[in-house]
Amino acid sequence: MSQCATILVIDDEPQIRKFLRISLVSQGYNVLEAATGADGLSQAALKQPDMLVLDLGLPDMDGQQVLREFREWSNVPVLVLSVRASEVQKVQALDAGANDYVTKPFGIQEFLARVRALLRQAPAGETQAAAVELGPLVVDLAFRRVLLDGVEVALTRKEYAVLAQLARHPGRVITQQQLLKDIWGPTHIENCHYLRIVIGHLRQKLADDPTHPRFIATEAGVGYRLLT
Template identity: 50%
Template sequence: MPAKILVVDDDAAIRRLLRNTLLRADYAVVEAADAKAALHQNAAEHPDAVLLDLGLPDRDGLAIIPQLRAKGEAVVLVVSARDAVNEKVAALDLGADDFVTKPFDTEELLARLRVALRHRHVGHATPKLVRRGDLSIDLDRRVVCRGGVELHLTRKEHDVLGLLARHIGRVITHERVLAACWGADEDPRVEYLRIVIRNLRQKLEAPAPVGSVIANELGVGYRLRADQ
């Protein structure tokens, strides 16, 4: 059975674009034009994923993210013209799996959707070994190899990379990384995190990087890119 996608947007033209894009990619599609219909369709249709606009006529889309997550197992991808950092952080903190800004590239949207659905099918169990191209991350043993060669990482680099790897393909906010990897006793600051990310990139991508392994969502956080 094809995965079922709930498209929530009050703009009929955007719904039509998303419907046609998803149908061409062999997904089943249901639609809603407002928050009330979205919650009804989510409960009735049990979609695998929800593409959610935030500017809905009856309620702010942010307000229904927890309800969508509470009433089903669907992954939630926000697809919105809002591009303020605080909006993106709020959506992710409320439980959204990803945030795509309008106008969007349909192929990128489909790639983000595939990653999110892949993680849904894997389930909620913590992975023990994460692979991305020639990079392997053994989360239990804290061993990272590139091309079969073990890399030397500091404790903090292991902590940050491990968190990103457990949620590969998803944006993890600065606040969440700092809370998980530093804690209140260490006076965590975003500047410290930037240094760790810079060092990780140098180690993971050397000697000839082809695109960054760790993507920066400006002002929001970081994601470990998943192979599409």
Template identity: 50%
Template sequence: MMRQRILVVDDEPQIQRFLRPALDAAGFDVETAATAAEAKRLAATRAPDLIVLDLGLPDGDGKTVIETVRAFSSVPIIVLSARDQEIEKIAALDLGADDYVEKPFGIGELLARIRVALRHAEPAGPLPGPEAFGPVVLDRDRRTVTRDDRLIHLTPKEYDLFVLLADNAGRVVTHGTALQRLWGPAHKDDAQYLRVLVGQLRAKLGGEAASLIINEAGVGYRLVTS
């Protein structure tokens, strides 16, 4: 089986020295870039399966890499950054990044995020069968959500929210993305709509199932996968 290729974009030599053997041991081929310009070139010419991207690069903001790559590719992008401001995370995710991991980080967490992102990048096929998230099961064919084999009566908007979270399970769905998908561009700043809808959905899931939806403070929501 061909090894998947990961492009690591970071100007810190110690990060590159740390990540290369760890990713290699996990079964990936690794390319590295230390600048935004080099990252854009390698993303276009080497066709990586995933990009791990630092935002603080010597020749520009890493967000320009996201913008450039998204013009020609849907390759998963995981932002790896010491920037902890919420506005930076939101901007990167809204530009098209799939996830973010803050420095300092554990290699186990990063590898888990990489595996999730690569699974979501697999070619779409027929609608999947019932999908389980803890005690909750989503059946897209029947448009139903059940908990412990008991039907949960969701409104169309609550169902659409759960599907959006399920489509991105393990990854952050930003407030802006959710608002635009569920209510349209005119409501991209109406965060209260989303807070109310998430509260309603959690209440209907009930008990421990409500905790499947994680609040990423100031950024968005994540549906945990186990």
């Protein structure tokens, strides 16, 4: 990836943001800035940067949460830049989807080298859309909202999680076991009744007739898919 890449820096320290902006711009990168996790997620969704530099100690939400939510809809590289130096914190961030981890204080030349390495490794064209539109149904993965005919639908956490998982792979069958594992955990892969209840509630809220579905189709004995 060329050095005209856009990098979003999410850090609540103005001095750090200024230092990184000057350093990155001097290398030919475009730089976006956010001081909070919510603003960072919003800018990531709207402006679709090529890379994130993420601090974990944000004022409104933990950086680990920002990382988890961002990874629900984007695969672009994330470089964590944090004062948290414990192995546990590093492992949690990497397991949540970070590509690299740099501890503050840091050397700018090493930081820039890691940025270049991540951008070189970044696969082209794999960033997922922040919102999936299927006719009158919109699943906004970035802001965790669901709209039907322009009206927001109130969903529980589990209902949203199931619908979002289907929306990430529209037209593809997602097995019951995979949905149960991803949303309820690996110890619940046999609890198919959990999933049937949630799917039933989703259909009610989306006015989706299971005999003539507009949105959620059942593949008997296998799983479910979101119709495109």
